[in-house]
Structure formats: structure tokens, C-alpha cells
Amino acid sequence: MAMIVDYKKLWKDALTEIELSVSRANFVTWFKNTDIVGEENGTIFLSVPNVFVQEWLSTKFHKFILRALHRNCPSIRNIEYLINKKDVAEAVKKEKGVDVAKIKNEEQLGFNELYVDTEANLNPKYTFDSFIVGSFNEVAYAAALAITKNLGTAYNPLFIYGGVGLGKTHLLQSVGNKIRREKPDAKVHYLTSEKFANDFVTSMKNNTIHSFKEKYRKYNLLIIDDIQFFSDKLKIQEEFFHIFNSLYDKNNQIIFSSDRSPKHIVGLEERLRSRFEGGMMVDISKPEYESRLAILKAKSEEKGFLVDDEILDYIASSVQSNIRELEGALNSIIGQCKIRGRILSLQEIKDLLKKNAQPEKKVTMSQVIRAVTDFYGIEERSLFEKTRRKEIVKPRQVAMYILRVDLGVSYPYIGEKFGQRDHTTVIHAHKKIERTIEKDDVLNQEIEGIREILYGKK
Numbered sequence: 001m002a003m004i005v006d007y008k009k010l011w012k013d014a015l016t017e018i019e020l021s022v023s024r025a026n027f028v029t030w031f032k033n034t035d036i037v038g039e040e041n042g043t044i045f046l047s048v049p050n051v052f053v054q055e056w057l058s059t060k061f062h063k064f065i066l067r068a069l070h071r072n073c074p075s076i077r078n079i080e081y082l083i084n085k086k087d088v089a090e091a092v093k094k095e096k097g098v099d100v101a102k103i104k105n106e107e108q109l110g111f112n113e114l115y116v117d118t119e120a121n122l123n124p125k126y127t128f129d130s131f132i133v134g135s136f137n138e139v140a141y142a143a144a145l146a147i148t149k150n151l152g153t154a155y156n157p158l159f160i161y162g163g164v165g166l167g168k169t170h171l172l173q174s175v176g177n178k179i180r181r182e183k184p185d186a187k188v189h190y191l192t193s194e195k196f197a198n199d200f201v202t203s204m205k206n207n208t209i210h211s212f213k214e215k216y217r218k219y220n221l222l223i224i225d226d227i228q229f230f231s232d233k234l235k236i237q238e239e240f241f242h243i244f245n246s247l248y249d250k251n252n253q254i255i256f257s258s259d260r261s262p263k264h265i266v267g268l269e270e271r272l273r274s275r276f277e278g279g280m281m282v283d284i285s286k287p288e289y290e291s292r293l294a295i296l297k298a299k300s301e302e303k304g305f306l307v308d309d310e311i312l313d314y315i316a317s318s319v320q321s322n323i324r325e326l327e328g329a330l331n332s333i334i335g336q337c338k339i340r341g342r343i344l345s346l347q348e349i350k351d352l353l354k355k356n357a358q359p360e361k362k363v364t365m366s367q368v369i370r371a372v373t374d375f376y377g378i379e380e381r382s383l384f385e386k387t388r389r390k391e392i393v394k395p396r397q398v399a400m401y402i403l404r405v406d407l408g409v410s411y412p413y414i415g416e417k418f419g420q421r422d423h424t425t426v427i428h429a430h431k432k433i434e435r436t437i438e439k440d441d442v443l444n445q446e447i448e449g450i451r452e453i454l455y456g457k458k
């Protein structure tokens with residue numbers, strides 16, 4: 001199917017649409033330096049500046065982008081995200097320049113992540129400096145640090161295991177970043193075991209298995225995260241076994257992480273298991289209260305937003321699962337303080353955390369409609385009337401907002417439900433409510449009230 005389209009225009013139109021529905025920071029962060037570079041059989045090739053944007057767009061925004069493209073050009077069925085090498089070089093060059101300062105001011109989401117060291121595939125935000133040590137992780141920390149002093153000879157391999165969100169990736173990448181800084185000539189590479197597996201499969205398909213092997217054998221430090229994904233993938237384990245041996249024999253360092261000890265990874269070949277166990281194995285456990293508090297203190301300082309001790313104490317005692325959740329709770333509190341322009345009371349924080357902790361119940365479109373009309377005391381029918389009466393317009397916009405934000409219903413579909421031929425009305429409603437809740441406490445509470453009806457009492 002040949003298509004003659006003006007890519008520039010197509011992408012421009014899609015971007016215009018996307019821009020309307022994502023925040024400014026998100027838009028600038030993820031969509032700048034993107035371009036359509038080609039099309040084949042309904043697949044659009046989108047060039048992106050780096051791995052991180054590639055991953056972000058393909059996981060978080062894919063459907064969204066596809067919808068925007070599809071609407072503008074119905075024969076488009078898929079998108080492939082290609083990394084533009086030239087952009088990478090430029091981004092690195094600019095890293096220390098003015099551009100970065102400007103971007104920083106805009107408080108971009110995930111700014112740091114944009115500047116992933118593409119060759120080593122390391123995220124510079126993960127450093128030993130920002131890693132907080134407590135009794136729950138000090139052994140792992142010490143082992144990781146020791147490696148940076150005696151690469152390949154101290155503990156090889158190093159195997160770090162522990163539950164999700166406990167800092168394995170952070171620690172692994174800290175080693176990589178430190179080595180990159182101190183030994184610029186060392187060949188360092190970080191990847192997940194999934195990526196390794198994908199790479200392997202691709203190289204089989206493309207008959208490039210030879211260069212695949214060469215590539216992995218040349219590293220002085222190879223870091224493989226989340227090795228538990230090797231479970232039951234015997235062909236990949238076999239290939240990896242040889243790579244491991246070849247690295248190991250040359251005293252090249254290998255580091256692994258896993259969510260459990262090698263003993264507990266099912267479908268792991270015995271010889272590989274014994275290789276893992278032949279080095280240093282350390283675990284990271286859950287942080288206890290003191291460590292949780294120390295982490296929160298350090299993180300709130302790092303974010304430049306000092307939170308009262310009473311509140312930190314509350315978070316530290318109620319969020320016990322892992323560090324990612326701790327950080328998430330802190331972020332949402334800081335975010336709410338910024339939105340409301342004031343410090344939240346302890347009660348408000350309790351409510352906020354409780355709400356975040358509850359997995360949201362699945363609700364349907366008609367439940368949303370009913371909750372909104374119940375809440376405002378209007379009849380369901382009137383919500384769909386073509387009227388500009390204030391007492392109807394607001395509930396209608398709120399309903400559209402909740403459908404969009406909570407249920408992720410598409411604009412056109414909401415438009416259709418509400419008898420709108422043009423879905424820009426829906427986009428407008430979404431934006432309007434979004435803007436208003438930032439400064440209007442009453443509306444904020446109304447929406448919270450509706451959500452209470454929908455998801456149950458806090």
C-alpha cells in the first residue's frame with residue numbers, strides 16, 4: 001500500500017492534537033526532536049532523540065500517538081520508534097550548555113532521564129551520592145562500592161537480589177556511572193535481561209549472531225538487571241553462559257540483579273546458577289522505620305521542599321513496602337502542596353495517602369455519569385441536553401473530565417456519547433476543569449466527592 005503523504009504536515013497535525021491533551025512539560029520533554037522519517041505498509045517510522053524517549057513514547061504514549069496519526073491518515077496502523085544518532089550527539093554536546101538550564105526551569109518531567117548515556121545506557125541520576133545507606137542495604141552498598149575500586153577482581157560476579165523498588169537498579173547503575181567517570185576508557189554497558197533476550201532474538205532473525213556475541217564479549221563491565229527474566233529461556237541462557245565465561249576469564253566484571261536469589265529462579269540452568277553463586281551474593285531487604293525516615297528526609301531536601309518532621313514520621317510509619325512507594329508518597333504530597341499553594345494538614349495527608357494506596361476500582365462510563373448526576377442532584381437525561389445552563393454545563397464538563405482522566409476514554413468517544421460532532425468540545429472541557437481545579441478548592445472537593453462515590457469511601 002503506497003502512501004503519498006506530506007510527513008511534515010502529518011506529524012505537525014498530530015502534534016497539534018497531542019499538545020492539546022498532554023501537559024506542557026510532558027509535551028516539551030517527550031515530543032521535541034521527534035519527526036516522521038518514513039512509512040512502509042502502514043507503519044510510520046518516527047525518529048526520536050534517544051533510548052529513553054523511545055521507551056517512554058512506545059510504552060506510555062504509543063496508543064495516543066497512533067490514534068492521533070490514524071485520525072489524520074487512516075491507513076496508518078503502527079509506529080516504530082527509531083533513535084536518531086545525530087540527535088544523540090547534539091544532546092550530549094548541549095548537556096552542559098544553556099539549553100539545559102532553560103529546560104530545567106520548565107521543571108520538566110523526568111528531565112534527568114533524557115540524558116541517558118546512550119553508549120553505556122546509564123541514567124546519570126543513579127549515583128552512590130544519592131544512594132542512602134541503612135542497615136537494610138549496607139552490605140549490598142559496600143560490595144557495589146568495592147567493585148568500583150577493584151573492577152573484575154574484588155567480587156566477580158556480583159549478584160544483588162531483593163524485592164521491587166528497593167534500589168537494585170539504582171545501585172547497579174551507580175557502579176556503572178562511577179566507573180564511567182573514573183575510567184573513561186572502560187567499556188561499560190547496562191541492560192535488562194529482557195533487552196538481552198530481545199537482542200538475541202533479533203540477531204537470530206537477522207543472521208547477525210556473530211556480531212551479537214562480539215558486542216557482549218568486549219565489555220569491561222557488563223550490568224544485567226532483573227535476571228529473573230531468564231527463567232525458562234534455555235536457549236538464551238546457553239548463549240549467555242558462553243558470554244559470561246568469556247568475560248569472566250578475562251577478568252571483566254559482571255553484575256546482576258534479580259528479584260530473588262538464584263536458588264529461587266525457576267527454570268535456571270544449573271551451570272548458570274552455580275556461576276551466579278560462585279561470586280558474591282548480597283541481598284537488599286526492606287528498610288526499617290529509621291531508614292525510611294532517613295530516606296524521606298534526604299529526598300525532601302533533594303527536592304528542595306522541606307516537609308515537617310511530623311509528616312515525614314507519618315509517611316515513614318505508614319508506607320512500609322519499598323523505597324519507590326515512599327518516594328511516590330512524598331512526591332504526591334509535595335505535588336499537592338504546590339498545587340494548593342500551602343502546606344497540607346496531617347489529616348489531608350492521611351487522606352491523600354489512603355487514596356493513593358487503594359488500587360482504583362474499575363468503574364464504567366455509566367457509573368461515572370450516575371455518580372456525577374447524583375452528586376449534583378440533576379437528572380441523567382439533562383446531562384446530555386444541549387444547553388448552556390450553568391447548573392448543567394459544569395456537571396457535564398466534570399463528567400467528561402473524569403471519563404478522560406480516570407477511565408482514559410478517548411475524546412472522540414466521549415464526544416459521541418455526549419452528542420458532540422466535534423470532540424474539541426471535550427478537549428476544551430478537560431482543559432477547563434484541569435485549569436480550574438488548580439485554583440478552585442470547591443471544584444476540587446466536588447471532584448473528590450464524586451470519586452468517593454465511584455471508588456468508595458477513603
Ligand code: ADP
Binds near residue numbers: 171
Ligand atoms: P529496584 O530496581 O530494586 O526495583 P530501584 O533502583 O528502581 O528499585 O529504586 C526505586 C526508586 O527508589 C528509585 O527512584 C531509586 O532512586 C530510589 N531508591 C532506591 N533505593 C534508594 C536508596 N538507598 N537511596 C535513595 N534512593 C533510593
Ligand code: MG
Binds near residue numbers: 169170
Ligand atoms: Mg530495577
